[in-house]
Amino acid sequence: MSAGRFAFDIETINPQLEAGRSPDFQNPDHFELFSLCCAQQPEPGAEIDYDVFFREGRGPASELDLIDRAIEWFESRAGESIITYNGEYFDFVQFEGRARVASETLGAREGVVDRVAALLDELESDDLKGESWECFGEYTRFEETCERCDVDVPRTMLSEFDIDTERYHEHRDTTDALKPHFVGGDVPVAGERYLDLLEAGATETKTFRELERMLTHYATTDVVPLFELADSRPFGDET
Template sequence: MTNSVTRLAIDIETVSPNHEYWEKPDFRDSHDFELLAVALAIQQSPGSEIQSEVLLRNGWGPESELALLSETVTRLEDAEAETYLTYNGEAFDFPHLRGRAHIAAEDAGTDGTLAERIDRVLSAGTSDDLKHDAWKAFGRYTTLEDTCAHMRVSQETPEWQEYAHGLNADDFRVDRDKGDPLLTGADVAQFGEHYLDWCDGDSADEKRCSELEELLRVYAVSDVVPLFELADSRPFM
């Protein structure tokens, strides 16, 4: 598109296949993560319609991750965003978009052109990371979910049991998180690994895979669409 988009919200979903579910990855090290999905939402001007989409990886291997990154950077280039809305994007999403582009390219034996494109397009827009204002208002380590609750901004987080994927989130959770009906970021990392396994496998159960894909898409959208209302709700009180 040729017209400038006022705001574009970004959130990445990741997996950590080299870690067990109870192990904490190093959140500063892109070797501890792989991309699963990228959620994007754009708004032409405050108050106008928000359009969202989720780009999902279609299997394991560096080629599939590079394909997701390539699709993402093309969307960002076409959008010509003035502002990038994120929650913790400056510490997580942006560094790992760049980091995974370098790592996946090295693993695939390709050049660093994609990483250079990501650097250029992210530098072209102004970052508006809502985490900074949220932490000042509500304390360090306040999550997006808690910030939305404080500001009475609706966040449509899905319930994992409402989809017929056949997985049980409690099988992957630490004890304190068992029983929560809502899908969490930690759940996404585990469900995402199953999704990528199913993408690469010969499973005839397309229904389960389709249901899991829809669950992941709904969750990813719930992390970007509220950012616009949240941004407009400042100053946080």
């Protein structure tokens, strides 16, 4: 009997990067972890168990605490593989890299780095991006792959959250500028606002609660569909 499988996705902020500068997605110095979404499914078609973890402050200690919570989540559940979309190039690189950078900054807690490495070494990586690009072409995004495979990915519609998002178009690229739903480029802006409110002790405000609800919804839509997408392989097979 299968021990189950995991799915994983990270969301990041980049407070150390100069405005207008493009990040190097392989460089953990260009990012900080903001949230981690972890999911587990005991077998195909079974109910999915998932959680979204947010960092609880700024600074390396809060980032290591975030990583710790995710590792504990994985360690408390059974799984043989971990599904991602672009995990090999980005999510795993940043997950392990940020654990190392934060530990070095603090000069302590090196054990977190070892635990991340052990977790990723133990689980078989099932990164769907490669198969998607082979079938649908380079730079095919996760949402596009799901659409081609008839896998539903619920949109995080901005109108459904009581938050001022009228100026979101200012930080988006031209492709996403007028989209009515939350997009990946919104995470650094919304994440910084989330942390501002957190540090100000404003966690009981409606704005903070709505931000958390919106960010949680968006994070889960990047992870929960991964199981169905994995089971849709071989991609492009219409039989």
